[in-house]
Structures are given as structure tokens and as C-alpha cells.
Amino acid sequence: xxxxxxxxxxxxxxxxxxxxxxxxxxxxxxxxxxxxxxxxxxxxxxxxxxxxxxxxxxxxxxxxxxxxxxxxxxxxxxxxxxxxxxxxxxxxxxxxxxxxxxxxxxxxxxxxxxxxxxxxxxxxxxxxxxxxxxxxxxxxxxxxxxxxxxxxxxxxxxxxxxxxxxxxxxxxxxxxxxxxxxxxxxxxxxxxxxxxxxxxxxxxxxxxxxxxxxxxxxxxxxxxxxxxxxxxxxxxxxxxxxxxxxxxxxxxxxxxxxxxxxxxxxxxxxxxxxxxxxxxxxxxxxxxxxxxxxxxxxxxxxxxxxxxxxxxxxxxxxxxxxxxxxxxxxxxxxxxxxxxxxxxxxxxxxxxxxxxxxxxxxxxxxxxxxxxxxxxxxxxxxxxxxxxxxxxxxxxxxxxxxxxxxxxxxxxxxxxxxxxxxxxxxxxxxxxxxxxxxxxxxxxxxxxxxxxxxxxxxxxxxxxxxxxxxxxxxxxxx
Amino acid sequence: xxxxxxxxxxxxxxxxxxxxxxxxxxxxxxxxxxxxxxxxxxxxxxxxxxxxxxxxxxxxxxxxxxxxxxxxxxxxxxxxxxxxxxxxxxxxxxxxxxxxxxxxxxxxxxxxxxxxxxxxxxxxxxxxxxxxxxxxxxxxxxxxxxxxxxxxxxxxxxxxxxxxxxxxxxxxxxxxxxxxxxxxxxxxxxxxxxxxxxxxxxxxxxxxxxxxxxxxxxxxxxxxxxxxxxxxxxxxxxxxxxxxxxxxxxxxxxxxxxxxxxxxxxxxxxxxxxxxxxxxxxxxxxxxxxxxxxxxxxxxxxxxxxxxxxxxxxxxxxxxxxxxxxxxxxxxxxxxxxxxxxxxxxxxxxxxxxxxxxxxxxxxxxxxxxxxxxxxxxxxxxxxxxxxxxxxxxxxxxxxxxxxxxxxxxxxxxxxxxxxxxxxxxxxxxxxxxxxxxxxxxxxxxxxxxxxxxxxxxxxxxxxxxxx
Numbered sequence: 024x025x026x027x028x029x030x031x032x033x034x035x036x037x038x039x040x041x042x043x044x045x046x047x048x049x050x051x052x053x054x055x056x057x058x059x060x061x062x063x064x065x066x067x068x069x070x071x072x073x074x075x076x077x078x079x080x081x082x083x084x085x086x087x088x089x090x091x092x093x094x095x096x097x098x099x100x101x102x103x104x105x106x107x108x109x110x111x112x113x114x115x116x117x118x119x120x121x122x123x124x125x126x127x128x129x130x131x132x133x134x135x136x137x138x139x140x141x142x143x144x145x146x147x148x149x150x151x152x153x154x155x156x157x158x159x160x161x162x163x164x165x166x167x168x169x170x171x172x173x174x175x176x177x178x179x180x181x182x183x184x185x186x187x188x189x190x191x192x193x194x195x196x197x198x199x200x201x202x203x204x205x206x207x208x209x210x211x212x213x214x215x216x217x218x219x220x221x222x223x224x225x226x227x228x229x230x231x232x233x234x235x236x237x238x239x240x241x242x243x244x245x246x247x248x249x250x251x252x253x254x255x256x257x258x259x260x261x262x263x264x265x266x267x268x269x270x271x272x273x274x275x276x277x278x279x280x281x282x283x284x285x286x287x288x289x290x291x292x293x294x295x296x297x298x299x300x301x302x303x304x305x306x307x308x309x310x311x312x313x314x315x316x317x318x319x320x321x322x323x324x325x326x327x328x329x330x331x332x333x334x335x336x337x338x339x340x341x342x343x344x345x346x347x348x349x350x351x352x353x354x355x356x357x358x359x360x361x362x363x364x365x366x367x368x369x370x371x372x373x374x375x376x377x378x379x380x381x382x383x384x385x386x387x388x389x390x391x392x393x394x395x396x397x398x399x400x401x402x403x404x405x406x407x408x409x410x411x412x413x414x415x416x417x418x419x420x421x422x423x424x425x426x427x428x429x430x431x432x433x434x435x436x437x438x439x440x441x442x443x444x445x446x447x448x449x450x451x452x453x454x455x456x457x458x459x460x461x462x463x464x465x466x467x468x469x470x471x472x473x474x475x476x477x478x479x480x481x482x483x484x485x486x487x488x489x490x491x492x493x494x495x496x497x498x499x500x501x
Numbered sequence: 502x503x504x505x506x507x508x509x510x511x512x513x514x515x516x517x518x519x520x521x522x523x524x525x526x527x528x529x530x531x532x533x534x535x536x537x538x539x540x541x542x543x544x545x546x547x548x549x550x551x552x553x554x555x556x557x558x559x560x561x562x563x564x565x566x567x568x569x570x571x572x573x574x575x576x577x578x579x580x581x582x583x584x585x586x587x588x589x590x591x592x593x594x595x596x597x598x599x600x601x602x603x604x605x606x607x608x609x610x611x612x613x614x615x616x617x618x619x620x621x622x623x624x625x626x627x628x629x630x631x632x633x634x635x636x637x638x639x640x641x642x643x644x645x646x647x648x649x650x651x652x653x654x655x656x657x658x659x660x661x662x663x664x665x666x667x668x669x670x671x672x673x674x675x676x677x678x679x680x681x682x683x684x685x686x687x688x689x690x691x692x693x694x695x696x697x698x699x700x701x702x703x704x705x706x707x708x709x710x711x712x713x714x715x716x717x718x719x720x721x722x723x724x725x726x727x728x729x730x731x732x733x734x735x736x737x738x739x740x741x742x743x744x745x746x747x748x749x750x751x752x753x754x755x756x757x758x759x760x761x762x763x764x765x766x767x768x769x770x771x772x773x774x775x776x777x778x779x780x781x782x783x784x785x786x787x788x789x790x791x792x793x794x795x796x797x798x799x800x801x802x803x804x805x806x807x808x809x810x811x812x813x814x815x816x817x818x819x820x821x822x823x824x825x826x827x828x829x830x831x832x833x834x835x836x837x838x839x840x841x842x843x844x845x846x847x848x849x850x851x852x853x854x855x856x857x858x859x860x861x862x863x864x865x866x867x868x869x870x871x872x873x874x875x876x877x878x879x880x881x882x883x884x885x886x887x888x889x890x891x892x893x894x895x896x897x898x899x900x901x902x903x904x905x906x907x908x909x910x911x912x913x914x915x916x917x918x919x920x921x922x923x924x925x926x927x928x929x930x931x932x933x934x935x936x937x938x939x940x941x942x943x944x945x946x947x948x949x950x951x952x953x954x955x956x957x958x959x960x961x962x963x964x965x966x967x968x969x
Binding site for chain 1: 543545546547548549550551552553554555556557558559560561562563574575576577578579580581582586589590593594597600601602603604605606630631632634635636638639642649651652653655681682683685690692758759760830831882883884885886887888889890891893894895896897899916918920921922925945946947962964965967
């Protein structure tokens with residue numbers, strides 16, 4: 024049987040067992056990762072998984088079942104089990120579930136890939152990490168670490184409405200970090216980001232990072248942090264680097280506009296959202312410089328795809344326009360509940376997990392400035408970059424971030440290095456204070472977005488650029 | 502309508518692991534070879550707005566292979582467990598180890614060692630149905646008395662085997678049930694959660710009533726100025742302290758790196774604190790290296806006496822593995838079943854008696870009675886480490902905070918942000934009391950278990966109100 028025929032058999036079995044709607048995702052994923060430490064390879068892992076997951080709707084309840092068996096009988100069993108689980112959901116019935124009507128899509132999609140990352144020799148990839156971590160060690164790192172990750176995913180989707188879609192998505196990325204041990208504390212510098220940079224691209228992404236060329240600088244900056252003064256405490260003007268602002272977008276905008284959170288579906292775990300649907304279209308989320316899009320069509324960005332995991336074709340949409348909140352991340356069932364006419368943001372972490380609302384690429388459009396102009400226009404402030412810690416409340420309002428490095432900004436110039444920089448605030452107040460934004464956009468990839476029960480790891484993208492915020496509380500410490 | 506049942510398989514996990522070892526041994530003669538076969542049946546029924554909205558299950562067999570040959574190491578896994586799939590896994594691993602970079606830190610294979618004795622698995626937990634989970638959710642929702650509810654009921658069953666080319670052969674079985682839910686009232690939430698290896702131990706009605714009582718008691722909160730306050734952390738909050746101590750503190754790799762405060766032989770925590778990693782029958786019976794899990798005392802009456810090792814980190818430290826390989830090399834080895842020993846002689850040792858209001862049970866109420874002015878905290882949420890060495894952590898309170906005055910809970914409070922060194926919070930002299938009952942808490946990671954009594958601490962650094 025072909026992959027589509029197997030998936031169709033599973034869907035038909037769910038319908039035969041009483042489902043009013045069913046869809047099936049067969050997925051085959053190869054994953055490779057390597058870590059290096061102090062010039063030596065620490066771990067190499069190559070994983071492969073293949074299986075099928077079926078989502079069945081019976082009355083008001085969803086059921087989902089998954090297994091790695093792909094025989095006709097096994098696929099039918101997966102469909103039957105999904106329907107049976109959905110029947111059990113009716114014992115504690117949720118409100119009536121309906122799916123927003125959508126185009127029944129058929130098609131294929133592949134991400135762009137110039138250099139197949141799984142085709143690069145292990146020796147070459149290992150030498151890259153070993154060399155970069157060895158250089159960091161020579162330049163003062165107590166612990167020099169490097170990592171790359173590769174995902175090669177093929178998936179086939181069918182639904183009882185007639186969807187028939189296959190996709191091939193290749194993702195990869197890498198990063199290095201230097202940790203130095205001080206008297207009672209540690210300091211770290213990373214490149215190009217705390218967890219590396221990732222995208223739906225081939226190994227050319229890693230080549231362009233030039234890890235070896237940045238290794239010495241990263242180690243020396245980490246060592247210098249140990250001797251730097253503490254970030255002062257107080258309120259000041261804050262300039263954030265693009266990578267840190269990408270995580271700020273992820274945590275305080277991306278999660279806040281997830282429709283399942285807004286509807287209370289994540290209330291007990293991930294949390295809800297401070298956003299109220301009654302204010303969609305009217306709420307001033309940020310300053311007029313704030314334009315955020317939901318865009319899974321950005322070539323090479325980590326949150327890109329051709330169709331989401333319930334068959335909706337990728338499309339660009341505004342989330343915040345001129346500072347006003349105008350859009351959400353939605354799926355077909357949540358959109359129906361909310362009375363919205365768009366979906367397209369539902370994905371699953373593999374065949375064994377239920378598709379749910381996830382970020383795609385959620386990020387900023389370019390501003391009118393450059394980082395140099397922002398610094399030059401700042402008389403007194405602090406510049407922070409590269410995320411070190413992140414924490415935000417269950418309504419996505421109160422955040423506190425720590426960065427790896429800070430610099431004084433005095434009279435339009437960068438000043439001395441500062442260690443342990445942190446900043447804290449309330450999402451909409453913070454975004455309304457953004458008064459300068461760079462035009463230098465980079466789509467940062469976040470490969471570790473946790474959500475759902477059982478837990479799922481999502482891959483998201485966040486176009487971002489350096490920006491300036493006023494009256495921000497900095498320097499919070501234990 | 503029939504319920505979900507265990508799918509029979511023609512071979513058990515040990516037979517599969519032995520078959521793969523045989524194939525790998527033929528393909529890579531003389532190599533160090535490890536094979537693990539793990540079958541997990543995980544089911545989770547999730548409810549929100551007082552109805553089940555997500556209801557999932559999967560049945561997955563995963564085979565892992567690790568090879569070390571000619572100084573090089575490679576590992577891989579697959580869910581393709583038919584003959585062709587397993588053969589491909591071996592071939593891929595053999596090819597990878599031939600071209601992998603040199604691995605001088607390879608610690609060698611685990612020696613032959615028997616599995617630990619554990620109680621038989623609760624069949625009801627292992628074979629729990631969607632109906633069993635729905636029944637508990639129904640009881641939770643009903644007991645909340647009309648408050649909006651949300652949460653989950655989870656059941657899981659694991660069977661696994663590990664073999665290596667040094668003759669180690671070990672197998673195990675476990676089951677877990679966890680329930681975690683909130684009741685909601687006008688913007689405030691109350692929570693109740695519990696984990697057990699027995700299905701019958703999870704009573705949705707008891708948990709729903711507890712969550713509802715806490716939600717009612719949390720209504721109309723007021724802001725309290727940030728600052729340092731004496732606190733009573735409920736067992737739900739203490740589980741977060743245990744998790745961070747395990748991952749960043751008593752982690753052999755973090756210690757070897759100098760990234761942890763832990764120092765074996767040093768009096769580092771209050772003398773009332775004893776930390777033991779021990780949850781027989783929870784998760785796997787052996788670690789990813791094939792070392793049997795064992796009871797491990799990490800802190801004995803305030804003195805750090807051990808840290809957790811896998812084979813690699815133990816070899817680097819000149820120590821023995823404690824059976825704590827996680828399979829995540831970059832994270833090191835950590836104790837995922839950590840418990841804080843409850844205080845003896847409190848009169849609450851045998852059971853967690855339910856009490857009304859915000860304090861969930863009598864043992865915690867006894868600690869509250871000793872506080873002249875302080876804060877009662879139910880949950881610590883979204884905690885992240887600012888610095889591993891001092892274990893400085895920021896996070897927020899969640900699911901209920903109350904002011905304590907003269908031994909009584911007097912006022913619900915709005916949530917706080919805190920920035921606090923967990924090491925310092927438990928330092929000598931900083932622990933004013935420990936509850937007499939330790940409650941097992943479910944974790945998002947099924948095979949982890951945190952067993953915590955309530956904690957009365959001299960100081961906790963609340964650095965801001967959550968609303969600004």
C-alpha cells in the first residue's frame with residue numbers, strides 16, 4: 024500500500040467506527056544531532072521514526088490514537104481506536120465541536136535545500152564542531168560546547184473531506200557556546216544565539232554561520248564578563264539585539280495570540296492569554312512601529328511549511344498592524360468556536376501527537392532605523408543581547424528575561440561591558456514603549472517551543488531586528 | 502462499545518533486544534554494543550471548560566542501539582521494528598560508527614547487574630481505559646461544584662529491556678497514573694494534583710473538591726508589596742524546588758564542570774533537609790546505560806553526600822555510575838525521582854488529611870500555624886535559572902498565594918514574580934519547618950516523580966507583582 028492508501032484506510036476505519044470526521048497523518052522523520060565539548064565529540068545520535076496518527080471526531084469529542092505499525096490491519100486499528108477514544112470523551116462532553124469550512128486541498132510541498140544536511144559526511148560535521156569548541160577552549164572557555172541538529176521529515180495527510188497532501192521538510196541548525204566558571208557564578212557567551220540558529224534550509228545555513236570564525240571572540244567575551252560590573256538596577260532605556268527580541272516576540276506576542284489559549288483550552292498547563300477576543304481589531308498592543316505577521320511562507324524560516332497539519336494551505340496574515348491587535352493563530356475547530364474565518368496554524372510534533380495550535384513564523388516587519396542610529400540616538404541606556412533565561416506568567420503578561428551580555432550606552436555610544444543583565448515588564452506596556460526599530464530583519468529559529476500534554480516540541484520562526492524601549496526595569500537579581 | 506486494550510505482540514522487548522544485539526554483533530565484531538527496547542503505552546485525557554477536549558493515546562515500541570568501535574561512538578533509534586527496520590537501524594549505526602569522530606570519553610559497557618526488586622505492576626493502571634480516565638475527570642468536574650475546571654488524567658505503562666555485549670541483560674515494567682486539575686473562579690485558580698502507581702489511588706472527586714476549595718479561598722486577591730517574606734511552600738511548589746536541585750544542583754556533570762554549588766562532604770543545606778532519589782516502580786527499572794536504578798541519598802541532614810552519575814560522567818569524575826543516565830548527554834545525569842524526607846513526629850506521617858480552605862492538608866496547616874507573618878504559596882511556575890552555580894532562579898507564583906498572619910491565612914494575594922537562589926533558600930538556618938507528609942507529584946515527563954512535603958522557609962525574594 025502507498026502511504027496515502029494506508030492513511031485512507033485508517034480514516035475509513037474511524038468513519039466506520041462512528042466518526043463524523045477523521046484525518047490521518049503518516050510521518051517519517053530522520054533526526055541527527057551531534058554535540059562536541061572542549062574539542063572532542065561528546066555525542067552522535069541518528070534517530071528514525073515512522074508511524075500514523077488519526078484524529079477522529081465523534082459528537083462533540085475528539086479522539087486521537089497513534090502507532091508505528093503500518094500494515095492495513097494496523098492502520099485500520101489506529102482509526103478504530105481513535106473513534107473509540109472519541110466516544111469516551113462524550114462522558115464529559117465539551118461544547119459542540121465544528122470545523123471551520125475550508126478549501127479541500129491536494130498538493131505537494133518541499134522546503135528549499137541546497138545542500139542535504141544528512142548528505143554531509145559525519146567526519147566533516149564532527150570536525151566543524153570539534154574545531155570550533157577547541158578554539159573556544161584555547162581562548163579561555165572553561166566549557167566549550169557545540170551542537171548541530173538536523174530533521175528530515177516526510178508526511179502524508181488525508182482527511183475524510185478529501186484532503187490529500189504530502190510534504191518534505193528539511194530543517195537544520197547549529198551553535199556554539201563558551202562557559203567560564205567564576206567565584207560563585209558562571210558566565211556564558213553563545214553564537215549565533217543561545218540555542219543556535221535554525222531554519223527550513225540545508226547545510227548552507229550552517230556554513231553561512233561561520234562557527235569557527237566566531238569561536239575565539241565568543242570565548243574571550245565570556246571570560247571578560249567575569250570581570251565586568253553587574254548590570255545596574257533601575258529604570259532605563261533598553262536596546263535589545265535581534266535574537267533576544269525574537270524570544271521576546273515568541274513569549275509575549277506569539278503565545279499570547281494562540282487562539283486555544285485565548286479560549287481556555289490550555290488553562291491548566293501552558294495557561295491562558297491576557298487578550299480578549301472582544302478586543303480583536305481594536306486593542307492597542309504596542310506602538311505604531313509594531314507590525315507583526317503570521318507568515319509560514321517565508322523561505323527558509325524555521326516555522327515555514329506548505330500546509331499545516333490539518334491541511335490548510337500556508338498564508339500570510341497580520342497579527343498586529345500599526346500596534347493594533349488584528350489576528351490570531353488558529354485551527355479549524357478553535358476558529359469555528361471564535362467565529363473566525365481563517366485557520367492554518369495547527370501542527371503536531373510527530374505522528375504520535377495530536378495536532379494543536381502552534382506558532383509558525385511570527386515576527387516583526389522592518390522598522391526605519393539601523394542599530395547604529397538607535398545607539399547614536401540614546402543618551403543613557405543599556406544594550407542587551409543573546410538570551411540567557413526567560414520566564415513569563417500564565418497569561419503572557421509579566422516577563423523577566425536575562426541576557427548573556429549588556430553594554431552601557433552613554434551619549435550615543437556603547438560603553439563598558441555589564442554582566443548579569445536582566446529586564447522585566449508587562450507585555451503591552453513594554454511594546455507600547457518601543458520607539459525605534461531597525462530595518463535589519465533576521466528570521467531567528469526557535470527549535471524548542473514546548474506546549475501541550477503530552478508534551479510537544481515545536482519549531483517556530485521569528486523575524487526580528489534590534490529595537491529600543493523606554494522606561495524599562497533592569498538589573499533584577501536574587 | 503469496547504475500550505482500548507493492549508495490542509498483543511509476537512515478541513517481547515527482551516527478545517527483540519537480544520535479536521538486535523545478535524545482528525549487531527555479527528555486523529560489528531568486537532564492538533561494544535548496547536541495545537534497548539522500550540514499549541510505552543501513553544494515554545492522556547485532557548479537559549478544559551469542564552469538558553474533555555483532547556483525548557489521546559499511543560502505543561510505541563522504540564529500539565535504541567549504541568555502538569563503540571575503534572574509539573568511535575554512534576547511537577541511533579527507530580520505531581521501525583519489523584525485521585527490515587531493525588536491520589536498517591543496525592546498518593546505519595555500523596556505518597555511522599565507522600566515520601564518526603573519535604570519542605575518547607567512552608566509559609565502557611555496564612557490567613552484569615540484576616534488576617532491582619519492585620512491587621508488581623498494578624494491572625488496573627497498566628490497562629486503564631479511556632473510560633477509566635473519563636470517570637475520574639467526571640468526578641473532578643462534579644466535585645468542583647459548578648466552577649469551571651481544566652486539567653488532565655494520564656495513564657502510562659512501560660515495558661522495556663536492555664542488553665549489551667558484555668552480558669548485561671535486564672528488563673522491567675512499570676505503570677503510572679497522574680491527575681492534575683484546576684478549578685477557576687473569577688480569575689483565580691485552585692489546583693490539586695497527585696501521582697501514583699495505582700489507579701485506585703487517584704480519586705478525581707477528592708482532587709476536584711480540593712481545587713475548588715482553594716479557588717474559593719483565592720477570590721478577590723490584593724497586591725502585597727514586593728520584598729523578602731517568610732513563606733510556606735505547599736508540596737506542589739516544593740516539587741519545583743526539587744526538580745531544579747536535581748537538574749542543576751546534584752547533577753554529576755554540572756558538578757564536574759564547576760557549574761553546580763554541590764560539593765560532596767560539605768554541609769550545604771539546613772540540617773533538617775534530607776534528599777533521597779527513590780521511587781521504586783516509577784519509570785524505567787534501569788537507566789539508558791543499562792545500570793539498574795538504585796536508592797541514592799544525595800543530602801543527609803544537610804550534608805551533600807552524593808551526586809548523580811551516568812557511566813560517562815562517573816568515569817570522568819573517577820566515580821561509579823549511580824544509574825542516572827538520561828540519554829541526554831549534554832544535560833548530564835540527574836535524579837528524576839527526588840524526594841524531600843518529611844519531618845518525623847508531627848502526627849501527620851500516615852495520611853494527608855484534607856482540610857477546608859486554601860491549605861490543602863493538615864500537615865501544611867501545621868506549618869502555617871507557626872508563621873507570624875508570611876506568604877503561603879501553592880505553585881511555582883515557569884522557573885528558569887539565571888545562574889546555575891548559585892541556583893538563582895526567577896519565576897512566578899500560580900494557583901493561589903495567601904498572606905499568613907499570626908498562624909492564620911488571612912488574605913488571598915495577587916501573584917508575585919520572584920528571583921531567588923534555591924540554594925540559599927535551603928541553606929543552614931533557612932528552613933524553619935518541614936511538613937510531615939510527602940505527596941508524590943506528577944511531572945510532565947512521565948518517568949519523573951517528585952515527592953514533597955510542605956516547606957516553611959525563613960525568606961523568599963519576591964521581586965515584583967505579576968501585574969506590574
